[in-house]
Amino acid sequence: MAYGGFRELTPVDEAVDRARALVRHRPPIVEVPVGDALGRYVAEDVVAPFDIPPFNRSVVDGYAVRSRDTFGASPSNPIVLKVKGFVGVGETPAYGVGEGEAVEVSTGAPLPPGADAVVMYEKARRIGDVIEVLEPVPPLGNVSRVGEDVRRGEVVVRRGTRLMPWDVAVLASLGFKRVRVYDVRVAVACIGGELVELDSVDDVESLFKRGFIVNSNRYSMEGLLRYHGFTPVYMGIVRDDVEAIRAVLEEALEKYDAVITTGGASVGRIDYTVEAARSLNPELLVHGILMRPGRANSLAVVRGKPVFMLSGFPVASIMGFEALVKPILLHMVGAGEEPKPRIKGILTRRVTTPVNTRSYVRVKVYTREGRVFVEPLALTGSGILSTLIKGNGILIVPENREGFDEGEEVEVVLLRSPASIEP
């Protein structure tokens, strides 16, 4: 297939699947304090070291009994049991419970041997050292069984889980002070003679007028990596030169787990980055993807590690991260995609997209009079920053469609909650 200067473009899923099959590198594992593990990916299954509860325990304040001793009890026909003593929380029972006997227990206390249920205070009448049981209690009534909550040996957090606040709390509850997580370091190199680092700019407007731009892709790529729990390592701006790019790729592949480049891989001029990757004898080289924006996005696998060569256009590289980088990095840590917020709404304007291409249309979602509307923003041209600012959602048009009609109901991935625009 000849298409816009590329010999052959590859569908998104095919590119991802082929790369996944060839990425053999496993990121290093580090052990971190559990309090620092939020948002990181667990490197191996974590197994419960003991049962919770660690013994049969009472879930009420009352009297531990043999349940069968209480059968037939009623207010008019109470059953009398002898109270042998008391067991509090954290105490080891000094008494067993035999026929006709009871032991007073507090909530959380272990059941004495022989007892299999607890009669609540409210269901008994205390008279000196005996109680009158007013109601029967079934076996295991008011008892939390050993291992009922968590069983020893049970997997509590699986490899590849991204640790959320409640996972960290569960690990702490079980006494894990440290946890083994993946340490995924991803090199970021930005290619292009027109790029200037933000820190070295005094007057951005005059910079623009002189044909230069701030290297903003550094910030989007670093931010996306951090947002998803990976560690960016910034390699700087590289000039449009195959040898210079090759040197950076070599260094990055030597030291880190994956590489992202932006720029240097566009239509209509020399694809410096792709040439540099090709010179490294890649196991896979996918040059151009059937996605829009981001047709110039490419990827390679070199020495078992992924190399993502993304477009220099801000939106195209962000979509390339979503479509290519994220699924492959998640695969490297054994994780699945996290669920995304989605919303359905009425398209306010026809969207036309190229066939066989997965299109990511930035949209503005809003509600008016209780209905949800989806307004497509400019797909191409100069809306480079404004669609990022004004959009709050992405309409993904699959390969087998050429767009959606005005008035059609579409489902959108929401980046921010829709604003309510009342007329």
Place this chain on the structure above:
Amino acid sequence: MAYGGFRELTPVDEAVDRARALVRHRPPIVEVPVGDALGRYVAEDVVAPFDIPPFNRSVVDGYAVRSRDTFGASPSNPIVLKVKGFVGVGETPAYGVGEGEAVEVSTGAPLPPGADAVVMYEKARRIGDVIEVLEPVPPLGNVSRVGEDVRRGEVVVRRGTRLMPWDVAVLASLGFKRVRVYDVRVAVACIGGELVELDSVDDVESLFKRGFIVNSNRYSMEGLLRYHGFTPVYMGIVRDDVEAIRAVLEEALEKYDAVITTGGASVGRIDYTVEAARSLNPELLVHGILMRPGRANSLAVVRGKPVFMLSGFPVASIMGFEALVKPILLHMVGAGEEPKPRIKGILTRRVTTPVNTRSYVRVKVYTREGRVFVEPLALTGSGILSTLIKGNGILIVPENREGFDEGEEVEVVLLRSPASIEP
């Protein structure tokens, strides 16, 4: 209304609304490097300092012309224009374009005075120092107008926006090296004589047997705060003692922007924390919320700052964070709720919840043969950790329902993507 030991319980929305109306404190603002601003809340509107593009510029390689000079051009009737020179990217045009004239321009170059459109190379034939234009170009054809992308003075990031990777990239593009964000520090104090810090535990199983537990609420609260872009400040474990709690609240209110306590506020025993808050002459004291789990959650506003007194039960305090803490902290920074991933599925078992109460039922969402199922996990009892481990969603039952029937379609907030369970 008398209910389970509380004099009066307050509906979730009413508690939040009353607190929002009384929280007058504004968190301090700090200026941070734009590269460190990911996930933070912007403290004031950010306005574009200049137009993008900063001038009318060509979006193709070709010839800048007066569009009306090209009207009527065709391959059989080409219009001849004189080429006066060349303007590249970053150059200031040395030539104007008069009638019958053209100036060669490269992509991104500014339009020379007089020109209002660009003829692409492909639509002209160059012969020495003239061109034959083969096709007319409309006014502004192949031109990106000044301010078309971003207009000077336009708000590019609004106060209260939580900065996502693309926002950071936009700020960098516009030359913002630093950005003013809220610095919200929230004190976390955990109340209860049964609590032990993870770091000081050697044998958690024996700790459990002795009636103590690891203070895991510290980790869930710190994690939830960080996850939502706020800074936790841990104040330690506090014993069940009104004076001790009051001293911690005083210190926290003096130094920080909000306070969260866990424990010390339960049914059936003295509500130490609520008593301590009451002694501080609060502007608002809501004791007990119509939510489940989390009926014991309470909140106060003291000196314009919110004090969240959450249950000591892990799940109840996590739900209390979701229902009470998050909306009020977001309000303090001018932010709205972020969208949540949701999914619809068939309920596998009847769920019964108390009326007039907002219930948060932990569920396990899974797919089988392409259909989505929602399995409720234990609501109460000993499933304290396991519902956190096994659940991947929350079914919120609103106040006006008493549950849902088996087989009913329900919508669930997804915490993790559902597993596929194939038979």
